[in-house]
Amino acid sequence: MSYVVEMFNIRKEFPGIVANDNISLSLKKGEIHALLGENGAGKSTLMGVLFGMYQPERGIIKVREKEVRITNPNVANQLGIGMVHQHFKLVENFTVTENIILGSEPLKGLVLDIDKAAKRIEELSKHYGLNVDPYAKIEDISVGMQQRVEIMKMLYREAEVLIFDEPTAVLTPAEIDELMKIMRNLIKEGKSIIIITHKLKEIKAVADRCTVIRRGKSIGTVNVAEASEESLAEMMVGRHVNFKVDKKESTPGDTVLKIDSVSAKNNRKVMALKDFSLEVRRGEIVGIAGVDGNGQSELVEAITGLRKVESGNILINGEDITNAPIRHRIEKGIGHIPEDRHKRGLVLDYRLDSNMVLEVYNKRPFAKNGLLNFGEIRAYAENIFKNFDVRSGEGGASLARTLSGGNQQKAIIGREIELDPDLLIAVQPTRGLDVGSIEYIHKRLIEHRDKGKAVLLVSLELDEVLKLSDRIAIINNGELVGIVQASETNENEVGLMMAGISKERSV
Amino acid sequence: MRNTIVSIIAILLGLIAGGLLMLAIGSNPIEGYNYLLQGALINIERIGNTLATATPLIFTGLAVAFAFRTGLFNIGAAGQMLAGGLAATAIALTFEFSRPVMLILMILGGLLAGALFALIPGILKARFNVHEVVSTIMMNWIAYWSVYYIVPGYFKGPSLETESQKLPDEYTLRAPFLSDMFDGSYINYGIFLGIIAVIIIAFIIDKTTLGFELKAVGFNRHAAEYAGMRVNRNIILSMLISGALAGLGGVALYTGNASSMQIGLLPSQGYDGIAVALLGANNPIGVFFAAILFGILYSGTGFMNAMTEIPPELANTIIAIIIYFAATSVLIHRIIDKVKRSKANRPEHKKGEA
Ligand SMILES: Nc1ncnc2c1ncn2[C@@H]1O[C@H](COP(=O)(O)OP(=O)(O)OP(=O)(O)O)[C@@H](O)[C@H]1O
Ligand SMILES: [Mg+2]
Numbered sequence: 001m002s003y004v005v006e007m008f009n010i011r012k013e014f015p016g017i018v019a020n021d022n023i024s025l026s027l028k029k030g031e032i033h034a035l036l037g038e039n040g041a042g043k044s045t046l047m048g049v050l051f052g053m054y055q056p057e058r059g060i061i062k063v064r065e066k067e068v069r070i071t072n073p074n075v076a077n078q079l080g081i082g083m084v085h086q087h088f089k090l091v092e093n094f095t096v097t098e099n100i101i102l103g104s105e106p107l108k109g110l111v112l113d114i115d116k117a118a119k120r121i122e123e124l125s126k127h128y129g130l131n132v133d134p135y136a137k138i139e140d141i142s143v144g145m146q147q148r149v150e151i152m153k154m155l156y157r158e159a160e161v162l163i164f165d166e167p168t169a170v171l172t173p174a175e176i177d178e179l180m181k182i183m184r185n186l187i188k189e190g191k192s193i194i195i196i197t198h199k200l201k202e203i204k205a206v207a208d209r210c211t212v213i214r215r216g217k218s219i220g221t222v223n224v225a226e227a228s229e230e231s232l233a234e235m236m237v238g239r240h241v242n243f244k245v246d247k248k249e250s251t252p253g254d255t256v257l258k259i260d261s262v263s264a265k266n267n268r269k270v271m272a273l274k275d276f277s278l279e280v281r282r283g284e285i286v287g288i289a290g291v292d293g294n295g296q297s298e299l300v301e302a303i304t305g306l307r308k309v310e311s312g313n314i315l316i317n318g319e320d321i322t323n324a325p326i327r328h329r330i331e332k333g334i335g336h337i338p339e340d341r342h343k344r345g346l347v348l349d350y351r352l353d354s355n356m357v358l359e360v361y362n363k364r365p366f367a368k369n370g371l372l373n374f375g376e377i378r379a380y381a382e383n384i385f386k387n388f389d390v391r392s393g394e395g396g397a398s399l400a401r402t403l404s405g406g407n408q409q410k411a412i413i414g415r416e417i418e419l420d421p422d423l424l425i426a427v428q429p430t431r432g433l434d435v436g437s438i439e440y441i442h443k444r445l446i447e448h449r450d451k452g453k454a455v456l457l458v459s460l461e462l463d464e465v466l467k468l469s470d471r472i473a474i475i476n477n478g479e480l481v482g483i484v485q486a487s488e489t490n491e492n493e494v495g496l497m498m499a500g501i502s503k504e505r506s507v
Numbered sequence: 508m509r510n511t512i513v514s515i516i517a518i519l520l521g522l523i524a525g526g527l528l529m530l531a532i533g534s535n536p537i538e539g540y541n542y543l544l545q546g547a548l549i550n551i552e553r554i555g556n557t558l559a560t561a562t563p564l565i566f567t568g569l570a571v572a573f574a575f576r577t578g579l580f581n582i583g584a585a586g587q588m589l590a591g592g593l594a595a596t597a598i599a600l601t602f603e604f605s606r607p608v609m610l611i612l613m614i615l616g617g618l619l620a621g622a623l624f625a626l627i628p629g630i631l632k633a634r635f636n637v638h639e640v641v642s643t644i645m646m647n648w649i650a651y652w653s654v655y656y657i658v659p660g661y662f663k664g665p666s667l668e669t670e671s672q673k674l675p676d677e678y679t680l681r682a683p684f685l686s687d688m689f690d691g692s693y694i695n696y697g698i699f700l701g702i703i704a705v706i707i708i709a710f711i712i713d714k715t716t717l718g719f720e721l722k723a724v725g726f727n728r729h730a731a732e733y734a735g736m737r738v739n740r741n742i743i744l745s746m747l748i749s750g751a752l753a754g755l756g757g758v759a760l761y762t763g764n765a766s767s768m769q770i771g772l773l774p775s776q777g778y779d780g781i782a783v784a785l786l787g788a789n790n791p792i793g794v795f796f797a798a799i800l801f802g803i804l805y806s807g808t809g810f811m812n813a814m815t816e817i818p819p820e821l822a823n824t825i826i827a828i829i830i831y832f833a834a835t836s837v838l839i840h841r842i843i844d845k846v847k848r849s850k851a852n853r854p855e856h857k858k859g860e861a
Contacts, residue, residue, distance in 0.1 A: 306733065327735030336733070344733040349726045354719070358734040362716040370716050 003065070004029045004161055004192045005050065005081070010059035012045055014402065016393035019045040020056070021216040025194075027161065032183060032193045034207035034224065036200075036236050038434045039406025040391040042216045043196045044086070047163050050194075051083045052076040063161075082154025083163040086170075086405055086432075087342060088146050090138045097121055097134040100153050117156075124155050128185050142293075144175035151182065162186065164195045166405065168202060169432045172292040172460055180206050198406075198434045200229040212236050237436040247446045250470040253282035254317075256333075256423050256454035257303065262312035264302045273298040274478040275312070280423065285445065285455040287469030287486070289462060289494050295478035296458050297339060300427055303456075304336045305329050306344075317422060330359050335421030337413055337429050339458075345412040346400045353381035353396030356415050380418075388414035388444075389437070405432045413441055417448060424448055427458045442468060462491055476500040510788035512843065513836045517786065518800065521829030528824060529817055539817050546810025547803040553810075555685075555692025559764050561802025563588070565701035566756030567780025568787060568794040569708050570749045574639075575789050576712060577745035578725035579632070581625060583643025584753040585777020586650035590624040591617035591754025592761030593654055596671055596768050599678040600662050606677045613678070614700070614758055621754015622747045624650060629746030633739035639746070647773060655770045664767065671768045680763035697759030702795075704752060709791035711748075721745050753777070782830045801826060 005027040012020040019042040027033050035043050048054040050061065052070035061068055063079045070076050076083070090099050097118045118134040125132050130148045138146060147167060154162050164183075168176045183193055183206055197203060203210055203224060210227065212219040212235045219235055233241040257280040266272035273295045280286045290296055301307035303314055305326040314322045316332045324332075338344035346355050357366050357377050365376045381396045390411045392398035400408060409432050416424060426445060430438045445468060449455050459465050465472060466486060474481040474497040481497045526536035547557045567584040574581035595613035604612065628642035662671040680695040712718040723731040724741045732738050756776060761768050783801060787793030808822035832839065 304733075325735070325737070326732065327737075330735045338733060343727075343729045345730065347723050347726045347730050350723065358723070358730070361719050367716045371714055372716060372719060 002029050003027060004063065005194075006060075006062040006065075007046070007050060008060045008062075010046060010049055010056045010061075012042070012049055012054055012056045014045075014393045016395075016398070018216050020049065023059075023213060023216070023218045025211050025218075025221070027192050027194060028209075029192055030187055030190060031208040032187060032195060032206050034203040034210040035194060035196045035213070036198075036203065036210055036232060037213040038215070038236060039410065039432075039437055040215075040404040041213045041236075043213065044165055044404060046213070047083065047165055047194065047196065050076070051081060051163060077157050077159070080158065080160035081163065082157060082159030082161070084147065084150040084154070084165065084167055086165045086167075088150055090146055090149060092137075092139045094138060095134070096132055096136050096138065096141075096149050096152075099138060099149060100134075100156050104157060121152060121156065124152060128155065128189070129182060142175075143170050144172065144178070147171070147175075147179070148182070160191055162191055162193045164193065164197075166196050166198070166432060168197055168199060169405075173462070174291075176202070198432065198438075200232050200435065203232065204229060214238060233435045236434065239436075241435050242439055243435075245442050245446070245467045247468075248450070250284045250449065252284040252470070253452060255279050255281050256317055257456065258313075258315040258318075259299075259303070260313040260315070262299075262302055262314060263310045264298045264307050265310060266298055271310070272478050273302065276475075276478070276480055277312075278473050278480065278483075280454040280456050282422075282452045282454055283449055284470040285449050285457055285468050287465035287472045288456065288458045288475055289465045289472050290475035290498055292460055294475050296427075296475060298478070299475070300336070300339070300425055300456075300458060303329075303425060304334060327359075330419075330421075333422030335416040335419045335424045337416050337424070337426045339427040341405075341408055341412055341431075346408060348399070348401040350400055351396060352385075352390075352392060352398050352400050352403065352411060353378050355400050355411065356381035356384050356396075356418075358415070359419065384411065384414040384418050387418075389440070390414060406434060406437060409433055410437060410441075413444075417444055421453065423454045423456065425456045425458070428460065429457070430459075430461075430464065462494060466491065466494070474498055509840075509843070510790070510793065513839045514786050514788060514793065514797070514833060516839050516842075517829050517832035517836065520832045521825050524828045525821060525825035528821060532817070534815055534817050539811055539815055539821075542811040542814045543804070543807035543822070545807070547807035550690065551688075552690040552692045553806065555689030555694035557802045557806045558698050558799070559692065559694040559802075560806045561798045562695075562697040562701050562763065563756040563760040563774070563776040564779055564783050564798035564801050565698075565795055566704060566752050566759060567776050568783030568798050569704055569791060570752035570756065571780045571784035572787060572789040572791065572794050573708055573712070573752060574745055574749035575784060576725050577721045577741060578728065579629075579742065579745055579749070580640050581628075581643055581746065581749045581753075582640055582778070582781060583625065583628065583646045583750075584756065584780045585773040585775075586643070586647035587621040587624045587750045587753035588757035588760060588774050588777055589647075589650040589654050591621040591757030592768055592774075593650075593657065593757075594620035594754070595758045595762045596662065596674065597657075599674050599762065600672055609678055610680070610696075613762060614755065617754045617758035617762075618751045619754070621757060622751040625746040625750020625753070626743065629743040629750075632746070633742045647777070651771075651773055654768060658768055658770050662768075669770050674762060674766045676766075678762075679766050680759065681766075693764055695759075695763040697763035700755060700759060701798075704755065705791045705795045708752070712791065717744075753780070756780075779826075782826065782833075785830060786833045 003026045007025045010020050010023045023046055037043050049056050052072045052075050061070060068079060097114055100121060101117045121134040130152060132148050132152055167179060207224045209221055210224050211221040259276060259278045261275040261277050263271055263275055264273040288296055298307060302309050309322050313320055321329050360366060366373055378396050388410045390407050392403050392407060413429055430441055445455055457468055469486045471483055472486050472494060473483045474494060476498060481502050529536040529539045548554055570584045571581055595617040598613050598616045624646050628639045628646060631637035631642045632639045658671045659668055664670045664672045680697050682696055685694050720736050720741055723736060724738050728738050760774060783794055783797045787797035804822045804826055808819045811817055812819040
């Protein structure tokens with residue numbers, strides 16, 4: 001059996017934590033190898049070591065049976081190793097071609113030969129079924145397409161080993177199917193793939209083998225065909241995981257959020273939310289279901305004040321907040337788990353504990369007469385870390401940037417729930433979380449509801465919407481298609497409505 | 508801590524490179540540096556002059572660093588200095604008060620004028636998204652030409668067309684007791700103002716809710732907005748404070764180190780402020796020491812030049828090289844990492860080789 005990559009006894013420390021403790025992993029030629037582990041288990045770190053971003057304290061790496069030292073990503077490229085990071089590294093106002101050749105520009109004499117590159121990209125695209133337009137600008141293409149550009153970047157550099165770090169976290173369900181197809185194509189062409197994902201379904205669907213790590217240590221490698229989703233989950237978390245959500249019947253009370261025929265434009269100044277009306281009451285979870293880009297983001301931003309409302313009214317507990325400043329809305333009881341944790345949710349260069357008081361740093365007891373009280377801030381943050389199992393190397397003193405993606409997400413969720421808002425807006429709350437954490441966060445969202453608060457849930461995962469919501473509002477092309485009781489509907493009906501076929505018409 | 512090490516390495520590399528240059532022109536670098544240090548520090552008077560030279564740099568360094576913490580690049584410190592200096596000079600030449608009242612008015616006037624000159628770019632940025640680099644440079648020239656017309660027009664000196672009247676001694680930051688203490692140096696109250704400014708700014712940045720907001724806006728304005736902070740207000744406020752600091756630098760330069768204003772000159776301390784902030788890693792205490800270092804280099808060159816064949820431009824070259832290394836500090840970070848790692852790996856390597 002020939003291995004393209006072998007990593008033996010890798011150890012990587014960060015201040016306060018051993019991210020990788022004696023981890024081994026070997027990748028067969030032509031296989032898709034899944035890397036599974038809890039949030040903060042050390043998956044991204046291990047792949048960072050393989051891609052030359054981190055230097056391990058100990059351990060040996062072999063590529064095609066030869067021992068190598070991968071001192072930086074260029075060395076990795078030369079060895080035929082490519083990586084798609086969870087957060088893409090593309091230049092927004094460059095074209096696809098320009099992005100791909102960046103760093104290995106083809107020259108004709110002394111001038112850049114863009115056309116030659118574009119041609120080659122077109123060929124590769126056809127060959128692997130990627131469908132990318134070499135001349136499109138990055139800012140104009142979807143997230144799914146940007147990811148393909150990242151894949152193309154690896155192929156253009158003739159990578160043989162492709163690493164994907166949580167590629168599906170940012171994709172819509174349809175895009176995920178496409179990606180799976182592309183991966184199978186790549187394998188057919190003799191490439192080998194390592195994929196990090198928290199979605200066990202995806203592992204079952206594409207992976208041949210799966211290596212599980214927990215808290216920086218190897219647990220083992222299994223053949224996926226012989227494992228079930230349950231057994232994988234148990235291996236990873238170390239206990240039985242409950243995939244079902246237990247919840248009581250809801251008992252809705254007064255209206256907390258009232259959206260009255262609201263319209264709002266998107267960034268391209270096109271009306272993206274049209275005459276949208278919805279009420280969310282105390283003691284209920286209302287889910288928003290819809291295909292990505294149908295006005296969900298604009299709806300959330302209109303409520304939270306990040307976007308201007310063109311017409312209509314938004315009321316919180318009876319008070320009109322349509323044009324109120326954001327801080328006022330927060331004080332009126334709106335909590336918001338944002339869609340993009342790096343853009344909105346965290347100040348990545350702040351310490352983690354500072355991030356836990358991002359909305360309340362100026363309130364007592366965290367500040368008095370304009371002076372911060374760090375002791376109170378630290379204690380408050382510690383409490384959130386404990387409740388939500390947020391793990392980092394140095395606790396509250398760690399920079400938010402150094403946390404693993406899932407731990408960043410848990411910290412944000414903890415911060416927002418700890419504010420105890422009357423209305424909690426949760427957008428893709430479990431994006432990037434491991435199954436154990438998802439179970440816990442779901443429980444906390446339901447608990448919030450049961451405390452008599454309102455929850456507005458926006459998720460691209462229909463599963464999640466169906467499981468958690470009491471009522472489901474379906475949005476299509478910026479309009480409300482209809483509202484259904486979660487207990488009286490199913491995936492098919494909601495799916496049809498998401499395509500814009502309203503219930504009345506379909507019945 | 509780490510930033511300190513990087514800055515020190517940058518300084519050392521700059522000095523080494525300067526030494527190589529001295530060698531290249533056939534001079535003895537040890538001798539050169541010896542005279543440089545002597546020129547800056549050999550007696551109490553020279554130490555006083557060095558501190559005075561550093562004073563405006565403390566202010567402009569703080570100004571640039573403070574704005575930078577909010578994600579703003581204020582390169583208009585020169586213009587803000589001129590505005591501050593002009594305001595203080597105008598007040599001193601127009602009114603008559605007792606010395607303490609006058610000094611306070613001059614300081615306040617300079618502070619406000621500097622703030623005003625930075626306020627305009629701040630508003631332009633917040634309202635119309637005009638980049639502050641462009642608008643602060645424009646303000647530099649507005650200040651330059653304002654001085655050009657106002658000084659000869661209203662405050663012309665008795666002999667020279669290009670200079671304002673000299674301020675009466677009691678209306679400057681000079682203090683007889685300081686001059687006496689430093690053997691006749693031109694050191695003045697400015698250095699105390701500088702130290703107070705360093706302490707206040709450090710306090711604002713690290714301990715107050717205002718600093719928390721300004722830094723949050725600087726690091727990630729989208730997250731700041733999400734959290735309910737008023738991003739635009741913070742941008743304007745940050746520019747205002749930055750400009751006030753530079754304005755005070757102007758007061759220190761034109762009514763402390765000097766006692767009149769010349770036309771047709773943008774003070775070089777404005778741009779040097781960028782370098783000072785960079786070397787000081789945008790940290791007020793760091794800025795203070797970086798400014799002192801620059802003060803040493805600038806005030807020592809004259810002596811070095813007098814005693815050796817080394818041209819005075821060399822000090823500027825050394826400063827430029829230090830800035831270059833500080834600016835490319837990524838490289839230094841990497842070198843530190845490598846050194847650390849090879850230390851950590853060493854015992855193992857031996858085992859492997861044995
Ligand atoms: N650059 C860094 N500096 C300090 N600590 C780090 C750094 N990168 C990662 N860590 C720490 O190492 C641990 C492992 O992080 P890693 O990102 O590898 O986790 P992960 O398995 O990818 O988790 P997730 O599923 O949440 O993405 C975490 O505790 C994290 O806080
Ligand atoms: Mg990760």
